Structures are given as C-alpha cells and as structure tokens.
Amino acid sequence: MAKDDRFNPGRRDFIKSAVALGLAAALPGLGFPGVASAQAGTVARLGIIPSMPLTPGQVNSGDGSNICSLIYDWLFRLEGAEQKFTPSLAESARPEQEAREWVISLRQGVKFHHGTELTAEDVVYTVNRWLDPSVGSGLKNLFNHVDRVEPAGKYEARFVLAKRDPDFLLKFLDFSAAILAHDFDNENKGNTMPSGTGPFRVVEHTPNQRMMLEKNPDYFIPGLPKVDRFEVHFINEVQAQLMALESGNVDIVRWVSFDQLIQYQNHPRVDLITVPLANLAPISFDCTQKPFDDPRVTKALRLVVDHQKIMETVAYGYGYVCNDDYVWPGSEWRTEVPDRKRDLAQARRLLAEAGHGDGFHVEIHCSSNRPPTLEMVLAFKDMAREAGIEVEVRSLAQDIFISQSWLKVPAMCASWGHRENPLDLLNVLLRSDASWNESKYNNPELDRLLDLVGQELDRDRRKAGFRQIQTLLAEDGPGVLPFFYNGFGATNKRVKGYLMTRNFISDYRYVEVA
Numbered sequence: 001m002a003k004d005d006r007f008n009p010g011r012r013d014f015i016k017s018a019v020a021l022g023l024a025a026a027l028p029g030l031g032f033p034g035v036a037s038a039q040a041g042t043v044a045r046l047g048i049i050p051s052m053p054l055t056p057g058q059v060n061s062g063d064g065s066n067i068c069s070l071i072y073d074w075l076f077r078l079e080g081a082e083q084k085f086t087p088s089l090a091e092s093a094r095p096e097q098e099a100r101e102w103v104i105s106l107r108q109g110v111k112f113h114h115g116t117e118l119t120a121e122d123v124v125y126t127v128n129r130w131l132d133p134s135v136g137s138g139l140k141n142l143f144n145h146v147d148r149v150e151p152a153g154k155y156e157a158r159f160v161l162a163k164r165d166p167d168f169l170l171k172f173l174d175f176s177a178a179i180l181a182h183d184f185d186n187e188n189k190g191n192t193m194p195s196g197t198g199p200f201r202v203v204e205h206t207p208n209q210r211m212m213l214e215k216n217p218d219y220f221i222p223g224l225p226k227v228d229r230f231e232v233h234f235i236n237e238v239q240a241q242l243m244a245l246e247s248g249n250v251d252i253v254r255w256v257s258f259d260q261l262i263q264y265q266n267h268p269r270v271d272l273i274t275v276p277l278a279n280l281a282p283i284s285f286d287c288t289q290k291p292f293d294d295p296r297v298t299k300a301l302r303l304v305v306d307h308q309k310i311m312e313t314v315a316y317g318y319g320y321v322c323n324d325d326y327v328w329p330g331s332e333w334r335t336e337v338p339d340r341k342r343d344l345a346q347a348r349r350l351l352a353e354a355g356h357g358d359g360f361h362v363e364i365h366c367s368s369n370r371p372p373t374l375e376m377v378l379a380f381k382d383m384a385r386e387a388g389i390e391v392e393v394r395s396l397a398q399d400i401f402i403s404q405s406w407l408k409v410p411a412m413c414a415s416w417g418h419r420e421n422p423l424d425l426l427n428v429l430l431r432s433d434a435s436w437n438e439s440k441y442n443n444p445e446l447d448r449l450l451d452l453v454g455q456e457l458d459r460d461r462r463k464a465g466f467r468q469i470q471t472l473l474a475e476d477g478p479g480v481l482p483f484f485y486n487g488f489g490a491t492n493k494r495v496k497g498y499l500m501t502r503n504f505i506s507d508y509r510y511v512e513v514a
Helices: 013-021 062-071 120-131 168-173 238-247 258-263 295-303 307-315 344-353 373-385 398-405 422-429 444-455 459-476
Strands: 043-048 076-079 084-087 090-096 101-106 146-151 156-161 200-206 210-215 229-234 270-280 283-285 319-321 360-367 389-396 411-413 483-492
Touching: 043 062, 043 238, 062 200, 062 210, 062 229, 076 168, 084 090, 084 168, 101 120, 101 168, 120 146, 120 156, 238 258, 238 270, 238 483, 258 483, 283 295, 283 373, 295 344, 295 459, 307 319, 307 373, 307 483, 360 373, 360 398, 373 389, 373 411, 389 398, 422 444, 444 459
Parallel strands: 043 229, 360 389, 360 411
Antiparallel strands: 076 084, 090 101, 101 156, 146 156, 200 210, 210 229, 270 483, 283 411, 319 483
C-alpha cells in the first residue's frame, strides 16, 4: 500500500501561519449544507463494550469516548471523511503573544440538555476541572502549561499559557476533552444521567446493560442528528457484538479486531470501515521496580522483538512498523530511520550484564476483550522465550483490567488511541509527572525535549527536536512498541453516514438507518 494512501494526517497550516506571522487568524465558523430531518421514529443501535467513567475529563477509553460523543460536544472536531480540523462549539480562535495566549470564541445559543446556555464560564469550569489534581484527569498533563483561563466576555475564553504552544488547539481534540456545564452536578450524575450539548440526550441508563437516548431538539446544527433515537447496548465481547450486527440487533460496532476484519470481508450484511490512524498497544514496564529499573533489561526486552513479524502476526499487516520511538509514521514530524533489527545475542549479553544470565519471569497484564493487547502479549511471549524471559499472561475483561491492573502492576499492555500531535501522546504516556505514565518513566532529558519542541515555532528546529525524541526513546524507552495500527469498525448495510475519526470521537450525528 502506497504511503500516500495510508497516511493522511491532516495539515495545520492555518495554525502555523497565524503563529509564524503573528496574526490573529480566526478560524472560520463551521458551515453545514442542508440536511434532511429524521424520519419519525427512526432508531440506531450501537453495540459497545461497557466503559466507566463516562464523565469527560476522566474518560480513559475509546468506548467511553464514543458514548460521550452521543451526549457531548467538543470545542473542535475532526470533521467528515477528510478528517478536517473544524470548529464545533468554538466559532473561531486566535493566537496572541506569539502563541502564549489563545482566545476562543464560542457559538451563541448552544444549550445543554438541562436547559442552560453554553458560555465561557462553562469552558473555564471544564478546563479548571481537568487541572484539579483531585479529579485525576489524564488531561492535566496536556494542559498543565495553562497559567489561567478566564472569560473575555460572555462567549469568549482567554487562555494564558506559561509557554508558547503553536499546537494548543489540537489538545482540545483529545477524546476526553468534551465541554461540561458549570451548573450541573457532574460529580454525581456524570456517569449515570449526564447532560451535555451533544446531538442526543440520555433518557434511560442501566449501567453495563443499555443506555437509551433521544434526539436533542435544541441541537445547534439544524437537521442533525438524522435519527430520532439511539440505543447503546453494552456487550462485553466484540465477537458477540458482531453476531448482534449480523442478526440486525445492533447497527454499529465501533471496534473490529484484525482477525474479525478478515472474517467479515465481503460479508453480505456487513460493511467494514477503516480509518488510518496511530493506535498503539505498547507493553510498558515499571521502571521503578526490578528488574525493569535497569535500562539494560528494558533494552533487551526491545531487542527480542521482530517488529515486522509481530506486526504481521498481530495486525495481519494492517499496521506501520516503528522502532519503539512513539512517533507515528504518518506524522509530518517523524524522521524515517532504518527499522530496528531483532538481536537475540545482544539481548542475552545485556541481560547477563544486568545479572539475569538465566533470564527471569514476568507477568504481563492486559485486556482479554480489547484487541490487540492480548495478541500483542502472546506474540511477545513467544519471542521473549528465546532469550530466557518467561512471560506469564494475565488477561482480564477490559473494565476489570482498567480498574484493577492498569497503572498498578509492573508490566502491562493497554490500548491507546491516536493523538493528532505526537507530543500530546508523549506528555500523557511518558512524561515523568504524567498521571497516566504506565511505566513511571522518569527521564529529565525527555521532559526537557518535550518542553523545547512544544514551544518551537521554527519548522526545521521542531523536526530536529522530534528526531532527538525518537532517538532517545528507541534507545532508552521503557517499553516495547513495534507498530502502530489502523482503526476498524463495522455497520450493517442499512446504515449510512457513520463516521469514525482518528481521535476516537466517532460522529453519530449523520447516521441514517434505512
């Protein structure tokens, strides 16, 4: 497959040009062509894995963000098949002070489901909630350079940053970054009967069973959504979701594994959907615990992997080989380097130097029903055995894995979604003080580079900084990341208009059911 066919990461020239020229370049308001009203009584059904929490800012899975995308809206979206960066709740935005300040203007007349109007006060509340350590939001590390956010008028919010950030607006594409109402009880109702500005409002919710939603009559885009009701059916196994899809009991499945992709190709009742993106499933090792506190051990763990083979085995070739360096091959900032070669001899030497000449045993936790994490660990187990490393696989249902193992055990494999800006992934996953730092990785040089590159306005220097980050992580990183992979979903053939996005915020507003 040609590179141009695989990679369409989207350009951000409007941001870069505005910053480089020092202009207050407004983002144009989003215009929609005329869309037909929903037929009376039309309903769409989504089959999805149960997920908690469901309160934006605390959502930690693509399943949770998909449910949120029915209920909430974001300041900006990736819009349409082109995945174009587009204002949503925002109407325009402009950088000031060389991108040390950003002013975001909001649409007027947007209402939350409980009746109050969206204003700058809601944006201020939402962002301050992310920054509150007691909330435990993974967004805290993305927005920790926000010195303050304040209303600049009823419908305008000003962000004052501690440092330049030319890519600041891209952070609002995080799947957990939907806007909350300041006057709603999000702490007690956010996971049960939430209120957002989105296309559907919740009318019934039985956790782990189903959620019933109806069309938001006050949605700010006339004619959307196109169906009157959405039913969310919580089905714990993807194969069971697909069986429900075949039988017509659900209309949409937001996630399809690689083997199921092969199984359902050319199926008479199922349409498969592909979106090129940078999903990843790194195997992360806690660098504060033995034996992973020795960099020679973590380097040996990377060297036992045949990157091309594991991509072909686990992802059936639907992936992009990388070198454990965490920068997507589709990113404009990635520097292409020769693929890492498997080197068992060097791996054994490093283990011997670290005092593990006879190998060691490690238990790796992962999800049993969120591909490809289990498949990744099983493939790694076979390769690691040749270097004397015995891997015990501990697989748990996704909700149990997240609540009991993730961030709590010395070795784990979790699925991570695409981020438009690689820095946003690195700041959440590998920065020393990141709340979602699986490996407890603490490298002051990486932190320094993340700060330096994040503020850099010169394109050449910025790319050179990314190259340094790639080199550092390939040599010293805390885990195994052999490839990135695409996202796949499925609908039955009577469904039209379902849009998957790179940032795990599937767009259900245009869904029609024949």
